[in-house]
Amino acid sequence: MNRRTFLSGGVTSLCLIQTARFPVFSQSSLGASVAKPDWLVDLVKGNDQQLITVRTLRITEATNPAFGGFKDWEDIPNPQTTSDFIRRACCAMACPESVHYRSKIILDETHLALQFLLKIQHFDGTLDLPATNFHSTPDTGFIVKRLTTAYSLLSRSGTPDMAGVLATFKSFLIRAGEALIVGGIHTPNHRWVVSAALTKLNTLWPDARYVARVNQWLSEHIDMDIDGQYNERSTLIYSPLTNRLLITIAKGLNKPELLDYVRRNLTMTLYYLHPNGELVTEASGRQDKAGVGTPEGYYYAYRYLALLDKNGEMAALCRQMEKTLLPKLIHYLDYFLNDPSIWRELPPSQPLPANYVKAFRKSGLVRIRRNGWDSTILSANPVWLTFHKGNAILQGVRMAASFFGKGQFLTESIDKQGDSWILTQSLEGPYYQTYPPETIAVDGDWEKMPRSNRKQSEIQRLQTRITIHEAERGIEAIIQITGTDGVPVAVELIFRPGGSFTGVSKHPTRDNAYLLSGSGSYTVQNDTITFGPGLQQHKGVLLRGALAPMDAPTVYLTGFTPFEHTITLS
Template identity: 80%
Template sequence: MNRRTFVRNGATALCLLPVFESPVFARLKRVAPADKPTWLLELIKGNDQQLITVRALRITDTANLAFGGLKDNDDIPNPQTTADFVRRASCAMSCPESEHYRSKALLEEIDVALKYLLKVQHFDGTLDLPATNFHSTPDTGFIVKRLTTGYSLLSKSGTPAMDGVLATFKSFLLKAGEALVVGGIHTPNHRWVVSAALAKLNTLWPDARYVARVDQWLSEHIDMDVDGQYNERSTLIYSPLTNRLLITIAKNLNKPYLLDYVRRNLAMTLHYVHPNGELVTEASGRQDKAGIGTPEGYWYAYRYIALLDKNGEMAAMCRQIEKTLLPKSIYYVDYFLDDPAIWRELPPSQPLPTNYVRAFPKSGLVRIRRGDWDSTILQANPVWLTFHKGNAILQGLRIAASFFGKGQFQTETIDKQGDTWILTQSLDGPYYQTYPPETVPADGDWEKMLRSNRKQSEIQRLQTRITIREVQRGIEATIQMTGTNNVPVALELIFRPGGNFTGVTKHPNRDNAYLVSNSGSYTVQSDTITFGPGLQQHKNVQLRGSLPAMDAPTVYLTGFTPFQHTITLT
């Protein structure tokens, strides 16, 4: 029996009702320009150039079972790379400005690629993500939400002899829709991936089941906290993705209230930008945690809301992305081709926030920015402070003590007291007495003697308190560790590779490790971070129980408890 079934209900009648578009969307469309702006022409040109690399991944051997598909960089044929080719090729073929406009050769390549997708599509409409997920509804949704746009663009291109290709395209998408109306998900954003794909399908081929399933997912409400961040806190990947998805659902199913969530996240993200244009990622709950990246993924959403609301700050962010990140934005060309309403000229720019102190308690961080430098204070993270100054970047401060194999510092709270922020941690290191004699197992099996049943004695304690405050042109952190005496301590200043040190000495036994007794500096291009005073009371920089050293140039300050030291970063 087919494992996927769907009970049709009264929602079927919805497809017979007229749909009234909200004035929110209508006012944006009324003034859509006919001509493509310069930045979009650059995206089209870039897409043409990238197609050269993508096409090289095609499997052209007709004897190969994966003929027509595309392989990844590990030579594994897969639906994702294949669908990405179909999307890019459809964009190119739909644009008179592209060298592939109405290309017969590219149409044939799309045809065999779609037939490969149909071949690997399971009976229930799902596709696999060979790296991890199989019979995956969400990964099917990721593909459908972009290929529906590819279908629309190709169908409007006027390409000769495309009817058969469009029929194959439609068969694939409709079969995938059968999976999307019933399938499950893994993560919060998957709900909106599936919903956006269904919303796009419903625009092409209205089906009340599509709308009903979207409404089921939306009934769980949008996973946004008071900071304006989504549950996964993924500033590089899933937050910008969710913004694009919610706009797609809002537009295609006439649900303008969803745009309020997008607005809130975009406003928050303005305060997550480093002076060099990178994004704060340390609070992410996904694979982009502490990753290095820029905000091109937000461009479509910023442009959409900037035009809709006449918002000058968001317009300024758009212009910054267009000026500095256009080559990285080619991947999103289909979003812009599909929505001529956002080709319009942006409203006048307003200054972006570059001078502020903002706490984001749900995300567990405090942001301080003063022009060309900024700092982030973090909770529930072994990296508890970062400091960026232009291109010179202190990726993080970490501190650990050789305390019973568990001395890596991590605060659970950031407490503001006046003009300072307080981070704390309390640890204990007990010893254990003999096991209660009446419950000692006859076979003397240690695993059966629960440690919780033993009395503790000789309990050692270690309290850490870090006080952080802003000083002129930088940050000052005072670290106190008290309790058990003579415990070795090591403070790490972890810098991003690419710069040069002064005032430090190379560690005699470890690569990429440096010691400092006085003041030091780290320079990248014309930007310099100074730090100090240093401290060097021992050379043990990899303490038992501490995290492994990062693969980055790291300066260590070392001492013993009772430990008190103030370090300044400017």
């Protein structure tokens, strides 16, 4: 899709006022008098298309206890799918560009959905997340922070006969607010979810208790490290979420200092981009660890700060996402509709970082990018190296040795020496002597004679050192393993599925496994990674104590200690 020219004429008519750095617009109708830029109109129409699918999940049988609510794809009625419909429906009813603008049918379905939410809302105002959490303040906060915006959009839409719907809407939100001012949380980002939801409630119905609770959470300070990353290091899910939440709190409670955290994270994230537009996820501490994904969740924050700070790099990434990820931005339509300040034309683009070596020590990784290829070195992770070259992706290098069932390589640190990065591991494999006679269990119960009380002997040792540095058009890794001799070693080169190999041979007994003697290559579309030289001294690719193979095409290099081998990726 070609990005159309932005329309900016209608935005200036909104009577922009400046208050403590924040652009504030009037709360008048978002009707036809305000011209939306073309990218936003495309999102409104995309939301209409997605509503077709969402509405198939609606429970229409009047005798069903969940009548009016929405179920997930496993047929479980739940507040999350229901609130997702309400949010989308209010976006549609508020936009003249939507086929559902001021729709009586959609309004009625929204009212029934809200009545379902009220029905399943607990006495304390909380909701459940049926997959795992019950009477959950955080999951209530996730819903409230979006539905407060939906309420605002609907209230300004001019939809006929909406008064009764808004009354039900308000009852649900006010009851939820009572939970948010007292309830607890599970994870770091939950504090900001609850705080953003309370901030939005306070904007609609000011209450000193809402503000006091937000300030309680904020008194714990923002969980950001020196690299600019939040505690959970969740680049696909919770970092972009936290950025949106902090902007909401900053704007709603006039706390511009919170934007400094957002700036730092957005600046850091520019160095977490692969050449194909995907995000580095291997250092995440949450469920998106090693996931494949793109940065659409950051779009609102990048656009907001690009305009506020006149930042050309952030503007460039926004334009890139508009060209390549526009359908994925539909999920955030309510953010865009409710904030006309971001409808303005972006500042001129500046080149994104594409040629750098940058260490993020708190996150335990080093990023190397040279325009069309990039590599990530990782600590505290069985995957200690990745290599991306366009669509051809080596998603992980792992290594294990058959050493007392604990030979999976894992480095605790990445040390810089000159132009190289050093990864190390030291292992011991002891044997144990007879138990001290005076404390032998009378009944001979082994569990009553802990091994820690036995003297060690015949201690075996294994030291691993990996030296990584740039080579011509790529990366070179020198692997050295010393100590006990004759230990089988297997190095895994794990590729993302979808490509074709040359130079490798199929493993005789393992699926999706290949052996390498010379040089190999892996090609996806027009992109090729070359790797090698290989090493094939045995066929033991699933060693005792090693992690299970990944469900991906994997090339193995095998040998014995003392082991020394150099792998080049380009």
